[in-house]
Amino acid sequence: MVHTDESCRKARLAVRDTLDVVGGKWKLVLLTILRRGKRRFRELSREADISPRILSKELQEMEMNGLVSRTVLDTKPITVEYALTPYSETLDEVLNAMEKWGQHHREKIMST
Amino acid sequence: MVHTDESCRKARLAVRDTLDVVGGKWKLVLLTILRRGKRRFRELSREADISPRILSKELQEMEMNGLVSRTVLDTKPITVEYALTPYSETLDEVLNAMEKWGQHHREKIMST
Numbered sequence: 323m324v325h326t327d328e329s330c331r332k333a334r335l336a337v338r339d340t341l342d343v344v345g346g347k348w349k350l351v352l353l354t355i356l357r358r359g360k361r362r363f364r365e366l367s368r369e370a371d372i373s374p375r376i377l378s379k380e381l382q383e384m385e386m387n388g389l390v391s392r393t394v395l396d397t398k399p400i401t402v403e404y405a406l407t408p409y410s411e412t413l414d415e416v417l418n419a420m421e422k423w424g425q426h427h428r429e430k431i432m433s434t
Numbered sequence: 435m436v437h438t439d440e441s442c443r444k445a446r447l448a449v450r451d452t453l454d455v456v457g458g459k460w461k462l463v464l465l466t467i468l469r470r471g472k473r474r475f476r477e478l479s480r481e482a483d484i485s486p487r488i489l490s491k492e493l494q495e496m497e498m499n500g501l502v503s504r505t506v507l508d509t510k511p512i513t514v515e516y517a518l519t520p521y522s523e524t525l526d527e528v529l530n531a532m533e534k535w536g537q538h539h540r541e542k543i544m545s546t
């Protein structure tokens with residue numbers, strides 16, 4: 323990699339753009355769960371251990387950015403189901419790298 | 435990928451572990467800058483556009499996790515220089531994927 327100021331600026335901007343969309347404590351965790359299949363709101367809240375209020379906000383932002391789709395099912399009571407969009411698959415490399423690093427880091431910590 | 439509950443739990447944990455170490459608004463941006471070469475504290479503060487108080491805290495956490503090294507130079511006034519450690523290179527895949535995605539996402543947004 324050429325380490326010019328311009329390449330640094332561009333890289334910084336790109337990482338910041340990514341963090342603007344999937345940064346924070348929850349979105350990458352939610353994507354990791356939804357990669358395993360669609361989930362209802364309650365299931366997501368339980369699996370991610372996240373309060374309904376925050377989950378609702380996170381999902382709304384992810385929907386706005388085209389990463390998840392929301393389907394209201396005509397059940398009694400109504401259920402709302404979330405699934406990944408095809409566009410979210412562009413994040414596979416990021417998610418895979420994070421999963422791999424987290425595992426690797428845990429093994430390193432455990433072995434010291 | 436097999437989508438069992440166990441694989442989901444492990445993946446979730448790994449992503450969370452990664453976010454515990456490099457999550458938040460700044461650390462991945464700071465790593466992106468430091469990949470281009472070592473920096474003095476003031477340079478980092480300016481390039482990342484981050485207040486000295488927060489930068490200091492972020493760098494301390496990164497040092498604790500073995501991602502950056504801190505060198506005090508015997509100049510007048512004293513300067514403190516930060517560089518990436520060899521261990522931080524294990525994050526290359528994460529950083530590359532994030533840079534790539536940010537660029538890709540920006541192009542997508544710009545073209546719509």
